[in-house]
Amino acid sequence: MACDADIMIIGGGLSGTMLAVQLLRQAGRRTILIIEPRAELGRGEAYSAVELGHTLNGNAARMSVDPDNPDDLTQWLTEHIAAGGWPESAEQNVPISELFPPRGLFGVYVQQRLAEARRVGAQQGSTVEHICAEVLDLQTDADAVLLSLSDGQSLRGACAVLATGMFPAARTAQKHSSGLNAAALDPWNVAAMRQLDPQASVLIIGSGLTMVDAVVSLEQAGHRGPIEVFSRHGLLPHARRQPPAWPDFLGDDKSIRTPRQLLRELRRHCRAAIAQGVDWQAPLDTVRVHIARLWSQATDVQRRQFVRHVRPWWESHHHRSPPLSAALVERLHGEGRLRIQAASFKGLEPNSKDGISIRIRRRGESETCVVQGAALINSSGIEYDWRRVARPLPQQLLARGLIQPGPLALGIAAAVDGAVLDADGRASSRVFAMGPPLRGMWWESTAVTDVALQAKALALRLVG
Ligand SMILES: Cc1cc2nc3c(=O)[nH]c(=O)nc-3n(C[C@H](O)[C@H](O)[C@H](O)COP(=O)(O)OP(=O)(O)OC[C@H]3O[C@@H](n4cnc5c(N)ncnc54)[C@H](O)[C@@H]3O)c2cc1C
Structure with a gap:
């Protein structure tokens, strides 16, 4: 046939x-x-x-789709902007390679x-x-x-x-997510957020980059009320900066194999960078190209150790936030409008009359409690x-x-x-x-x- x-x-x-x-x-x-x-x-x-x-969470110089030409996106953007596209890019006042499209x-x-x-x-x-x-x-x-x-x-x-x-976690038949997707607002749907009372309190589950997008959406929709963010470790993504190059210490030292060795060595390099007045993000960014090798040669026990102990830290330090979005989150946090709590989501509470109620367990506490808000956004990630x-x-x-x-x-x-x-x-x-x-x-x-x-x-x- x-x-x-x-x-x-x-x-x-x-x-x-x-x-x-x-x-x-x-x-x-x-x-x-x-x-x-x-x-x-x-x-x-x-x-x-x-x-x-x-926006992308990396600048144009980092986001080429052509492995043979790292400047491919910068070149495309240069032509696109010259032809009158994305006029708002001028507000960022940086070279095109440093724009976050x-x-x-x-x-x-x-x-x-x-x-x-x-x-x-x-x-x-x-x-x-x-x-x-x-x-x-x-x-x-x-x-x-x-x-x-x-x-x-x-x-x-x-x-x-x-x-x-x-596959988004909330769309799967996960234990705690039944009904969650139906009850939650889409993190990217600004039009739906415009229907909220601007002073309403909003609950967000998850504190990664989707949460950052959700906060951008709320701001864009004119929301000015409190935002409560719950995530297991209560860590926010760091803001992405443009650190200078740093020696590729993992390329030079193939003896580093376990998560513990990696962290020890990485911390040492971050301390050395800070002591020299260099951004700690510089040594961290050298690790990226070695992750596939380190992960694939690790044992399942080592991988589990990484997932259990290093992953939250890796997510917040490596998967960094675009600077404009990070500045918004920082401002709202500083104003006390956005609060982040280390707590795990335990489920939706039924029959909430006004808005939505969720059950959470704060880190370090054995009892669960109920938190109420006018709306809920689920940014808890991927299945x-x-x-x-x-x-x-x-x-x-x-x-x-x-x-x-x-x-x-x-x-x-x-x-x-x-x-x-x-x-x-x-x-x-x-x-x-x-x-x-x-x-x-x-x-x-x-x-x-x-x-x-x-x-x-x-x-x-x-x-x-
Ligand atoms: C919101 C968001 C923001 C991101 N931001 C960044 C960023 O800033 N920088 C970065 O480097 N990465 C980012 N990523 C990660 C990455 O770039 C994306 O996940 C990337 O889109 C992966 O591409 P993909 O085609 O594998 O998956 P997807 O983009 O998810 O596409 C998969 C497609 O497969 C289709 N599909 C699924 N099942 C079937 C089926 N059975 N039959 C037919 N079609 C099917 C779906 O409809 C979907 O369109 C982001 C991811 C998300 C979700």
């Missing part, structure tokens, strides 16, 4: 789109299908943002790179078609991969790539455990034994080249994965730079 495509990409967010771009740039003719339920490719959740205040604009950049790659690919007969549907099931036979789609279509292709991104993701495709893949959970049940297991491992640990010759589903393999497998590198490597693997 003939195939509909050489490569079927499941998910057309940043990962799927960048993979298509890289495939189109390779010599040879191929038919690529991207199956994505959203109307536009290249955006996913992150780059569908419409508010200018919802709105995520919606970043989506336009990705789409433009896809359009250019399509033209290059077309010269050799390569095509990319967007099929607007969800993939519900995937099966393999001796020669092909078969997909069943939500619109009733079936597709047959020589191989398939899972580029399905991240990486595919066994708990209530979507048809992850459930079907697991049930068919075509995939297995990754280390610590974070995402799915795969070989170094992205080939997924089945329930018996055999690497598939036809089904691959990239981006957030590989969280358990590499720990950091989500950011723009991770995705850009993986897209190039996987494209070379698939055409090779």
Whole structure:
């Protein structure tokens, strides 16, 4: 039976789109299908943002989608701004490479790179078609991969790539989240926040970068009331600065292997930096390129230690906030309007007459208590455990034994080249994965730079 495509990409967010771009740039003719339920490719959740205040958390010089050209985004922005785009960028009064672009604009950049790659690919007969549907099931036979789609279509292709991104925790059947999604406001929906009484008290669960976005949304919506933030450790993301280069101490010293050794060495370098008047963010930023190696060579015990003891610290220090958003959070905190509490969310309280009530347990206390607010925002993150993701495709893949959970049940297991491992640990010759589903393999497998590198490597693997 003939195939509909050489490569079927499941998910057309940043990962799927960048993979298509890289495939189109390779010599040879191929038919690529991207199956994505959203109307536009290249955006996913992150780059569908419409508010200018919802920006990238890194400056343009750090966010190129082209691993061969770190200045790619800066160059695109330079042309875009010169042509009259993003006039508000002038207010930041910094060089273009230091701008923190709105995520919606970043989506336009990705789409433009896809359009250019399509033209290059077309010269050799390569095509990319967007099929607007969800993939519900995937099966393999001796020669092909078969997909069943939500619109009733079936597709047959020589191989398939899972580029399905991240699944928000609140949309899964997690213990404490039942009803939470229905009760909570979308962190990015400014229009919905405009319906709130501006003086209303708002509760936010989670204190990471989604919380920062939610605070930006509230401010944009004219909210001026109190904001109570609850998170297990009560840590806020640090503001991103532009530190100078620092010696790559992990590259020079391969003996550092355990989380404890890493932290000890990192602290030592941070202290040395501060003593020399250098930003502590400088040594921290050298660690990034080594994370995949350190994580993949660690034992499960060491990985668990990292997740339990280092992760909250890593999240708040490494996943830093764009400066304008950080300044807003700091101002509200200083004014006493935003309070952060170390407390875990225990569930929604039923029958709350006015607004919403949640049950929390403050850190160090054994009893739970109830907190009331007029509205609730859930920014508590991502469900990486595919066994708990209530979507048809992850459930079907697991049930068919075509995939297995990754280390610590974070995402799915795969070989170094992205080939997924089945329930018996055999690497598939036809089904691959990239981006957030590989969280358990590499720990950091989500950011723009991770995705850009993986897209190039996987494209070379698939055409090779
Ligand atoms: C709000 C937010 C802000 C972020 N900000 C930054 C940042 O500032 N800097 C940074 O480096 N990184 C950031 N990230 C992380 C990163 O860039 C994104 O997660 C990135 O979008 C990953 O791309 P992706 O395509 O793998 O996933 P996604 O963008 O999530 O796209 C996956 C796509 O797959 C589709 N899909 C899922 N299941 C199926 C199915 N069964 N069939 C068909 N389609 C399916 C979904 O509809 C979705 O569009 C952010 C992430 C989020 C969520």
